[in-house]
Amino acid sequence: MRHDLSLQQMSEDDDRSPPVDLRCTSSSSINKTRNCSGSISASGSSSSASSSSVSIPIPVSIPVTEYQSPYPDQVLENVLETVLCFLTSRHDRNAASLVCKSWCRAEALTRSELFIGNCYAVSPARAMGRFSRVRSVVLKGKPRFADFNLMPLNWGAHFGPWVSSMTRFYPWLEKVCLKRMSVTDDDLALLAESFLGFKELMLVCCDGFGTSGLAFIASNCRQLRVLDLIESEVSDDEEDWISCFPEGESRLESLIFDCVECAINFEALEKLVTRSPSLKKLRLNRYVSIGQLYRLMIRAPQLTHLGTGSFSPSEVVAQGESEPDYASAFAACKSLVCLSGFREITPDYLPAIYPVCANLTSLNFSYANITAEHLKPIISNCHKLQIFWVLDSICDEGLQAVAATCKELRELRVFPVEAREDIEGPVSEVGLQAISLGCRKLQSILYFCQRMTNAAVIAMSENCPDLKVFRLCIMGRHRPDHLTGEPMDEGFGAIVRNCKKLTRLAISGLLTDRAFSYIGMYGKLVRTLSVAFAGDSDDGLKYVLQGCPRLQKLEIRDSPFGDAALHSGLHHYYNMRFLWMSSCRLTRQGCNQIARALPNMVVELIRFDSHEKQEEIDEVETLYMYRSLEGPRDDAQKNVTILKAEG
Amino acid sequence: MEVGLKMAKMEVEVGVGVGEKEKLGFEATELRLGLPGNGEGEGGRKRGFSETVDLKLNLSSKDGSSESDPNYQKLNNLHKEKNLLPCATDPAKPPAKAQVVGWPPVRSFRKNMLAVQKSSRQEESEMGMSGNNNSTSAAFVKVSMDGAPYLRKVDLKMYNTYQDLYDALGKMFSSFTIGNCGSQGMKDFMNESKLMDLLYGSDYVPTYEDKDGDWMLVGDVPWRMFVQSCKRLRIMKSTEAIGLAPRAMEKCKNRS
Numbered sequence: 001m002r003h004d005l006s007l008q009q010m011s012e013d014d015d016r017s018p019p020v021d022l023r024c025t026s027s028s029s030i031n032k033t034r035n036c037s038g039s040i041s042a043s044g045s046s047s048s049a050s051s052s053s054v055s056i057p058i059p060v061s062i063p064v065t066e067y068q069s070p071y072p073d074q075v076l077e078n079v080l081e082t083v084l085c086f087l088t089s090r091h092d093r094n095a096a097s098l099v100c101k102s103w104c105r106a107e108a109l110t111r112s113e114l115f116i117g118n119c120y121a122v123s124p125a126r127a128m129g130r131f132s133r134v135r136s137v138v139l140k141g142k143p144r145f146a147d148f149n150l151m152p153l154n155w156g157a158h159f160g161p162w163v164s165s166m167t168r169f170y171p172w173l174e175k176v177c178l179k180r181m182s183v184t185d186d187d188l189a190l191l192a193e194s195f196l197g198f199k200e201l202m203l204v205c206c207d208g209f210g211t212s213g214l215a216f217i218a219s220n221c222r223q224l225r226v227l228d229l230i231e232s233e234v235s236d237d238e239e240d241w242i243s244c245f246p247e248g249e250s251r252l253e254s255l256i257f258d259c260v261e262c263a264i265n266f267e268a269l270e271k272l273v274t275r276s277p278s279l280k281k282l283r284l285n286r287y288v289s290i291g292q293l294y295r296l297m298i299r300a301p302q303l304t305h306l307g308t309g310s311f312s313p314s315e316v317v318a319q320g321e322s323e324p325d326y327a328s329a330f331a332a333c334k335s336l337v338c339l340s341g342f343r344e345i346t347p348d349y350l351p352a353i354y355p356v357c358a359n360l361t362s363l364n365f366s367y368a369n370i371t372a373e374h375l376k377p378i379i380s381n382c383h384k385l386q387i388f389w390v391l392d393s394i395c396d397e398g399l400q401a402v403a404a405t406c407k408e409l410r411e412l413r414v415f416p417v418e419a420r421e422d423i424e425g426p427v428s429e430v431g432l433q434a435i436s437l438g439c440r441k442l443q444s445i446l447y448f449c450q451r452m453t454n455a456a457v458i459a460m461s462e463n464c465p466d467l468k469v470f471r472l473c474i475m476g477r478h479r480p481d482h483l484t485g486e487p488m489d490e491g492f493g494a495i496v497r498n499c500k501k502l503t504r505l506a507i508s509g510l511l512t513d514r515a516f517s518y519i520g521m522y523g524k525l526v527r528t529l530s531v532a533f534a535g536d537s538d539d540g541l542k543y544v545l546q547g548c549p550r551l552q553k554l555e556i557r558d559s560p561f562g563d564a565a566l567h568s569g570l571h572h573y574y575n576m577r578f579l580w581m582s583s584c585r586l587t588r589q590g591c592n593q594i595a596r597a598l599p600n601m602v603v604e605l606i607r608f609d610s611h612e613k614q615e616e617i618d619e620v621e622t623l624y625m626y627r628s629l630e631g632p633r634d635d636a637q638k639n640v641t642i643l644k645a646e647g
Numbered sequence: 648m649e650v651g652l653k654m655a656k657m658e659v660e661v662g663v664g665v666g667e668k669e670k671l672g673f674e675a676t677e678l679r680l681g682l683p684g685n686g687e688g689e690g691g692r693k694r695g696f697s698e699t700v701d702l703k704l705n706l707s708s709k710d711g712s713s714e715s716d717p718n719y720q721k722l723n724n725l726h727k728e729k730n731l732l733p734c735a736t737d738p739a740k741p742p743a744k745a746q747v748v749g750w751p752p753v754r755s756f757r758k759n760m761l762a763v764q765k766s767s768r769q770e771e772s773e774m775g776m777s778g779n780n781n782s783t784s785a786a787f788v789k790v791s792m793d794g795a796p797y798l799r800k801v802d803l804k805m806y807n808t809y810q811d812l813y814d815a816l817g818k819m820f821s822s823f824t825i826g827n828c829g830s831q832g833m834k835d836f837m838n839e840s841k842l843m844d845l846l847y848g849s850d851y852v853p854t855y856e857d858k859d860g861d862w863m864l865v866g867d868v869p870w871r872m873f874v875q876s877c878k879r880l881r882i883m884k885s886t887e888a889i890g891l892a893p894r895a896m897e898k899c900k901n902r903s
Contacts (some may be wrong), residue, residue, distance in 0.1 A: 148749030205754075231756050236791055259756065286760075344764050367760055417761060419753040448751060475751040532750065557749075 010138070010179045010204050012117075013444065013469050013504050013528075080106040090115050109133055116140065117577050119157055119181065120602065121628045124165030136175035136200075137166065143580050143624060144530075145555050146180060147205060150582055150622070152608055152639050159183040159206075167194040175200040175226075182206070185237075188213035192220035200226035210235035211262065218244035225278075228256040236262035243268040247275075254281035258307045258341060263287040274299045280335075283307025286343035289314035290326065297329040306333070308341030311349060311368075326352035340364030340389075347374045357381035364389040366415050372398035380405050389413040392427040392448060399431030403438025411444040411469075421476045425450025429457075429482075436460035444469035451482040452509060457491030461498035470495050471506035477533040477558075480510040487511055493518035496526070503550075506530035516540035520547025531556040538565035545569035555580040563590025566623075570597055574627050582622040588614065591623055595643035602628045603643040604636070614641035786874055792820050792882040793851070803874045809866055816853060820882060852888045855880045864888065 084107055087093050097107040113136040116127060128134070141157025159181045166173055173195045183206050191198065198221045203209075211234060217227065218241050234257075242264050245252075250272060257264075264287060273279060273296050280303060284293065288309030297303070313323075326349060330336070336356045345368040360382050365375070366389040375390075375398045382388075385406045390398070392414050402409070412435060414427060427449050433456040435442065442464040452474050460467070472492075480487055488509035496502060496519050503525050507515065511534035519526065520543035527550050535541070541561040544551065545568050554576065562585035573579065573594075588605065595603040605614045606622040614620075632642040786803040799819055806812045853865040857876045865873070865880070 145749065145752075147754045148752045149755065150749045231754065233756070235794065238791070343760065366757070367764070369761070369764065415757060416751065416753060419751045419758055421751070448753070473751055477747075477750070530752075532752070558747075 010140070010177060010202075077102055077106050081110050084110040088113075112136060113138065113175075118626050118628075119162065120630070120633050121577075121626060123630045124162045124169075126629060128165055128169035132169065134170055135172060136177075137162070137170070137173065138177040138179075139181060140179045141181040143553075143555065143578055144180075145557065145580055145582070150557065151624075152606065152610075152637065154182070154637055155606070155640065156633065156635055156637075157181045158635060159187045163187050163190050163194075166191075171195065172197055174198060174223075177202040177204070178206050179204040180206065182208040183213070185209050185213035185216070189216040192216040195221075197223055199223050200228075202226065202228040202230070203232045204228075204230045205232060207233040210237040211239040211241045211260070212237040214241035214260075215239040215244045218242070219246065222246065223251060225251050226254040227252070228254055228281075229259055230256060231259050234260045234262070238262075240265045240268065242272060245272050250276040251278060252276040253278045254305075255279065256281060256283040256307065258283040258285050258309075258343070260285045266292050270295055270299065276300075277302075279303065281305035281338075283340060284309035286310045290346075290349055291324065294324045294326055294329050297333060301332040302335060303333055304335045305338040306336055306341070308339070308343075310344040311342045312344050312346035327355055331355035334359075336360070338362040338387075342368035345370065347371075350374055350378060353378065354381065358383065360385055362387040365394075366391055366413065369393045369417055371395070372401065376401045382406060384408055387411045389415070391415050391417050392425070393417050395426040396428055396431035396434065399427060400434040400438075403434040406439060407441070409435075409439040409442055412439070412442065413446040414448055415446075416448040416475065419448075419475065421450075423450065425475070429453040429455070432456045433459050436463040440464060441466060443467060446471040446473075446506075448473045448475060450475055451479065452488065452491070453483050454481045454486060454488060454491035454494075455483075457488070458494040461491075461494040465499060466501060467495070467499040468501050469504040470499065470502060471504070471530070472508055473506065474509040478510045479508075487515070489515040489518065493522070496522040500525075502526060504528040507534055508532060509534075512536050513540040513543070516543040517547075520544050523548050525550050527551060528553040529555070531559055533558045535559045535561065538562055538568075541565035542568040545572055549575075551575075552577045554578075556582070556584060558583040560585055563587055563593070566590055566594060570594070573598055573601055573625070576627070578624065578626040580622070580624050581620075584620075584623075586620040586623055587618050588620060589618070591620055591625075592643055594625070595645055599645040600627055600629070601625050602632055605641045605643065607639045607641075610637070610639040786877075788855075788877055788879050790816065790819070790880040790882065793884045793887070795820065801880070803877060808870055809873075812865075813853070816880075816882065820851075851882050852885050853880060854883045854888055 080103060084093070084096065087096060087107075087110075090111075090113070093107055093111055097104045108130050109132065111131045112134055114127060114131050114134045115138045116122060117140050119139050119141045139159070139162060142151060142155065145151065146155070157180060159178060166176075167190065171194075174197050176191065176198075177200075181203075183203060188209055191201070193216075201217060201221075201224070214227075214229075214234070217224070245268075252272070255272075255276075262285075264285065266288065269288075270292075273282065279300055282296070282300060282303055283305070284296070284307050286309055288296075290309070290311050290313055292314075293309050293311070297306070330353055333356060337359055339353065339356065339360055339362070342365060347370055350370070354377075357378060358381055361384055363382060363385055364387075369391055370393060372394050375394045379385075379398075379401050383405060386408050388402060388406065388409060388411070390402075390413070394401075399414070402412075414431070416425075427447075429449075429452050432447060432449070432452065435445075436456070436459050440463060442460075443466050445460075445467070446469075449472075452472065457472065460470075474488070481491070488507075489512055492505075492507050492511070492515050496505070502523065505519070505523065505526055505528070507519075507530070513536045516535055516539070519529070523529075523544075524547075526548050529544065529548070529551060531554075538561055540559070541556070542565050544554070545565070549572075551572065552575070557580075561581065566581070566586060567590070569579070591603055591605060595601065603623070603625045605620050606624060607614055607617075608621065632644075636642055787800045788803060790799045790801055801812070801815060801819075803812070806815065854862050855865050855873070855877045856862055856879045858878065862881070868876070
């Protein structure tokens with residue numbers, strides 16, 4: 001079952017892994033894709049030999065007086081198209097498209113959702129030329145480390161070229177989901193004006209637009225059902241976008257704007273909610289007070305997902321003034337299963353949510369600076385909880401309370417109130433251990449802490465065999481097991497060894513090459529690996545590149561891996577979405593060798609200081625490389641050097 | 648619309664990369680990482696490459712939040728030097744590690760939220776529960792800047808002169824030139840041609856909405872009167888502010 005928060009993050013952690021290309025030669029997997037696209041459009045393919053050998057069977061014309069039974073090919077294609085309509089998973093579809101040309105064609109005609117994991121891996125024209133009947137586009141841009149200011153501003157991932165092409169190829173487009181893309185107001189205006197049937201817009205971790213862009217969407221997309229803005233940066237153009245939704249009954253089912261950092265017109269919002277009978281998901285921003293929340297809730301008791309906004313009174317509430325019965329508003333929302341918000345919480349009001357606790361499957365307290373005492377009465381009722389995000393202000397004691405009650409917990413994220421290295425820290429191995437003992441069905445964990453022990457990590461590996469995602473962030477760099485003084489190698493080793501379903505791993509603390517040898521030895525299903533301040537030598541990275549056949553996303557920072565280590569992954573890079581290495585020990589020459597050996601990799605060297613020229617400097621600050629059918633992109637800024645494949 | 652923040656100049660005042668620390672004379676203050684509490688070294692394990700104490704900096708310190716302005720961390724951290732965190736409590740403890748860009752890996756969005764909560768809680772406690780702006784309590788006004796993703800609030804009562812205010816705004820929105828808004832510049836206000844120079848000479852000018860709902864250029868009235876009448880501030884692109892000048896002149900003439 002897809003849980004809501006992960007779905008919103010557009011995480012691929014739940015995906016099935018794609019078929020593994022076990023061949024050692026680098027060009028084979030690219031050729032396969034190119035055959036299919038080469039057969040439809042003759043442009044741009046660098047492997048001209050293979051595309052020219054592909055031909056499309058052209059039906060011979062039949063005199064109309066004679067009846068002729070349909071060609072076997074046609075029957076097959078009709079059957080295929082009918083059957084293929086039932087294939088929804090893109091991994092299954094990719095596999096089907098590799099069978100033969102006619103399957104490839106049929107699959108292309110029946111694919112309705114286009115997923116592009118790296119917007120630079122393929123051009124809009126090529127992708128849309130192949131898949132002509134798409135109604136829904138999912139696009140991902142920048143790599144994850146861009147979230148942590150490791151990428152220069154304006155690096156790329158512009159939505160512009162994509163939306164332009166979509167207006168040409170997909171007039172019936174209904175849905176767009178973007179993650180880490182740069183989107184401008186003009187892009188949104190074009191989107192709003194071009195697609196009459198447009199229904200769903202999701203922008204996750206995007207930036208570059210403002211409330212004016214939202215105003216375009218609200219006023220022009222008459223069929224809009226979903227407008228989800230998740231952790232995006234939205235600038236305040238002082239446009240009253242909420243008022244821009246047209247009058248009359250609205251089809252809105254989901255309106256998520258908790259990340260929008262500006263005030264909204266509450267009266268307009270209230271009217272909008274009142275005229276949206278299908279509204280199921282509503283996440284308010286922190287400019288909505290609890291009094292205003294009440295007014296909205298009583299108009300929308302059918303909500304299943306609620307983001308409460310600030311969850312504190314506005315400034316004008318005086319002492320002694322009577323306040324509404326917030327608890328009754330919550331009690332009226334009998335379908336509520338997912339609760340978030342609490343952006344500026346006044347803990348006194350927390351008891352209002354008691355009536356919904358027993359039904360909650362997802363609770364997000366990650367903006368609520370509350371203590372264990374605040375949490376306990378709430379969490380003790382949340383028996384059905386599957387997803388829980390919280391701040392470490394609840395301390396180990398709070399986590400113990402979670403472990404005691406939430407036996408169905410699948411996903412836990414513990415964020416730090418203070419993201420620093422030099423403080424005590426309120427959560428530790430004690431909390432982790434408690435969770436591992438109490439929440440046996442845990443599948444995904446993200447845990448920020450200041451201190452940890454191998455024993456607790458090992459315990460989790462043994463108690464929670466269903467773990468797919470294990471992300472531990474010991475915030476102090478190079479911190480060892482604080483009880484034994486040992487590196488954290490054994491803990492992470494146990495995770496990869498015991499958690500047989502593990503697909504995503506983030507490591508931290510003091511780690512030697514041994515930890516990497518464990519990952520290479522046991523982490524056979526690992527697709528995403530995040531490494532920071534870890535390892536001793538090139539061997540560390542070699543173990544991983546040689547040992548993990550499913551590896552697709554590798555992000556490394558500040559670790560002592562050099563050119564030799566980089567070289568050891570040549571056999572595998574074409575199977576990956578990307579490789580990121582910043583502040584490691586790479587040199588320009590080493591990266592050049594890669595670029596020459598792998599002509600279909602785009603090898604970007606990024607420097608923050610645009611005055612420095614990478615051509616004149618040996619050391620590489622940041623390497624970001626990814627496979628692409630298009631060669632070097634033409635929108636790179638000055639501080640990005642894209643290495644040439646020749647010489 | 649390109650967010651103005653993103654178009655800021657990429658010139659780094661202090662260009663630091665791995666191995667370039669020498670230029671800045673940081674050897675003396677360079678940190679070597681070891682086990683916490685043990686100072687240097689850690690017996691047996693080689694830490695070959697010099698740790699990247701990357702001074703391109705992370706501004707998420709929680710104390711003195713009015714200076715550090717976490718809302719603009721994304722921009723500022725590429726430009727400024729970061730000093731070592733002062734050790735707040737026990738002098739016997741080893742000095743705190745300098746903060747590193749992007750570490751711990753918490754999205755700035757999340758960091759900013761918590762910092763904003765902290766500062767608005769501070770503001771609320773200063774303002775008191777009544778929330779009225781009387782003469783003794785604070786006078787908070789929102790400050791927006793064209794192209795910036797977040798609004799800020801300033802307490803006008805904290806400043807005594809326009810110059811103080813400009814300095815504070817300058818720190819908040821440090822990558823943009825607010826222009827020659829010194830007291831001399833404002834005296835030139837009545838002189839129309841010099842006013843035009845002011846507007847054309849800078850990228851942004853501060854404007855405010857007064858009690859009448861009009862948008863005025865900051866600096867046209869005595870400071871005290873300004874504090875009383877200012878409802879909100881907006882740092883406008885000077886190209887847009889050009890249109891305000893005639894009205895500003897009118898109002899000034901009517902007042903004087």
